[in-house]
Amino acid sequence: MWLRMTKTLERREKLRVDLIRAAEQMIAERGLAGLKTRDLAREIGCANGAVYNLVTDVDELVLRVGSRTLHRLDEALSAAESAGESSPQETLVRIAIAYCDFAAENLELWRALFEHRMAADKVLPDWSVNDQLQLFRHIYHPLAQLFPKRSQEELGVTARSLFSAVHGMVALGLEQRLVAVPLPALRKEIANLVRAMIDGLVARTK
Amino acid sequence: MWLRMTKTLERREKLRVDLIRAAEQMIAERGLAGLKTRDLAREIGCANGAVYNLVTDVDELVLRVGSRTLHRLDEALSAAESAGESSPQETLVRIAIAYCDFAAENLELWRALFEHRMAADKVLPDWSVNDQLQLFRHIYHPLAQLFPKRSQEELGVTARSLFSAVHGMVALGLEQRLVAVPLPALRKEIANLVRAMIDGLVARTK
DNA sequence: CAGGAAACTTGAACAACGTTCAATGAATTT
DNA sequence: AAATTCATTGAACGTTGTTCAAGTTTCCTG
Incomplete structure (x- = not known):
């Protein structure tokens, strides 16, 4: 039956x-x-x-698309993590650039990840939350190499901060509204600031 | 008549x-x-x-509200710029924290600044664009003190990058979707990363 | 001040949207 | 083959932003 x-x-x-x-x-x-x-x-x-x-919803539909986008993003970041030389600094730079490139190549899908707002009463399904948290792990490993003394929580916080900072640069950089920043310039600026952030963080914890 | x-x-x-x-x-x-x-x-x-x-539109209405929000934000940043000690580093930290506080205290209005998307064919009115560009000038001055050798354009780019990075931390930090970061922790993280970025940028240009 | 012209305000109507649900149709069991 | 269970349909509902003919108010002129 x-x-x-x-x-x-x-x-x-x-x-x-x-x-x-x-x-x-x-x-x-x-x-x-x-x-x-x-x-x-x-x-x-x-x-x-x-x-x-x-x-059940368009909300669910958007979240399902978002899940696919997040997985593709995850792959892109994974590739950037393993490719090239393995100094933690340069690995982090590659990841940041990969994030920028992914956003540029998947502009609307990437935007949808952040633009979408559900009704305040509805709760995010677990699978969606998990998808998002996975992203930080790419940053986590190189950071752990750079800061062996830091605890797991401290590293998590730093990873989140770094990710957020890069995200901000990409988000405002790709915004057409204001002056459109040419992509190569944006990549260069991101690489520059990531290196500066890491240098600063390392120097600051000594 | x-x-x-x-x-x-x-x-x-x-x-x-x-x-x-x-x-x-x-x-x-x-x-x-x-x-x-x-x-x-x-x-x-x-x-x-x-x-x-x-x-003429709801679009215009949202932009007019946005203009008001931007002006209030401008005031908040101005206050942070002039208050306290005048070392450029700490001024930039104060501005970043002020940005964070303003966003937290005006959450929905601040979000509206970035969530709002107009139809692709319609163009932003000039007054709205000008409003937005004014923001960077708060960062510009302390940066110019820190990097006297840099050209106007270079400073503009750096100012934008710094602003974007802080914006990203605030944006993702205030997002309720994922783990809600307590505001004091967020402020601390922002101060930390801004100092690191500046240290790194200064060291990097030597 | 009267009364026609001009401008402003109104709320009903329109198109487009997400979402629901009685009715139709197909699949499965007896 | 009939009966029963389930899936699919598209018309209909409630909300949107936006428009516009009709009705009011304000203004200018004789």
């Missing part, structure tokens, strides 16, 4: 995957605000209301 | 001011997404459609 239901279940699962893919593409092309359930339904070939059989 | 029109003009002007004030309060209380024209109209005592006699 249970095995016989696979027909509809498979169909549903395929549709759900299609839906998330379509949503991803739509956000990439038209931004988070350009995501419309009716267009999605037309895209994957189902009724408007059917979207809510695959996903 | 022109002087006779003051009756309606005054009324309009008063209404416009009321509208912006009401919008400001509404954003502060309910966030940018909680801003509704019908509620605004009820608040200031006019018809729903009348909002569009005072302002």
Whole structure:
């Protein structure tokens, strides 16, 4: 009896995957605000209301796309972490540049990660929270090499600060609103400031 | 003939001011997404459609509120710039902390500055762009003292980078989504990283 | 001051949105 | 083959921002 239901279940699962893919593409092309359930339904070939059989909310849909984005970002940072020379300083610089490049190449999807706000009463699902926390681990390892005396919590705080600082530079740097900063200049500035931050942190803890 | 029109003009002007004030309060209380024209109209005592006699768009309304927020932020940063001892390093730290405090105390209004996205085809009015560029000047002066050899453009770039880095720490630090960072800890981390950045930048240019 | 012209205000109406749900249709069991 | 259970549909609802013909008020002129 249970095995016989696979027909509809498979169909549903395929549709759900299609839906998330379509949503991803739509956000990439038209931004988070350009995501419309009716267009999605037309895209994957189902009724408007059917979207809510695959996903409870647009919120959930955005979070699912966000999860995919975060995983791709994670891969990009992983690659930057292992590639090249292994001095902790330069590893951190590579990671920062990789973050910048990823944001530039996936602008709307990356923006959606931060632009999206859910209703205050709804809570983030666990899988989404975990996705986000994984990001800091890339910074954590090189930092641990640089500051062997620091505790786990201290390193976590520093990792978060460094990540946030780079994030800020990327976020405001890629903003078209003000003067558009050319990407190469932005990369250079990021590398510069990351090196300065690390130098400063190292000198400061001696 | 022109002087006779003051009756309606005054009324309009008063209404416009009321509208912006009401919008400001509404954003502060309910966030940018909680801003509704019908509620605004009820608040200031006019018809729903009348909002569009005072302002062409909600976009313009948000920008006008943003302008007010930016001016208050400017004052807060000015106060931090002049108060206390005058070593450039500590001045920059004070400015960063002031930025953090302002964001925390004006959370939704400050968020609205960055969350708001206009349709891609519409262009930012000049007054809005100018408002934003003014912010960097607070950082510019202490930086110029620290790096007397640098050109105006170089200083501008560095000022922007520093501002962006602090902005990132504040933005991610005040995000409730992930682990909520207690404000005192955030302030401490910001002060720490700003000092490190400056130390690093100074050491790096020698 | 009268009365027509000009300008302003109004709220009903429109289009677009996310979301719901009775009704239709398909799949599974008996 | 009939009955029952479940999935899908698209029309309908409640909210949005925005528009605009109609109604009011204000203004200028004779």
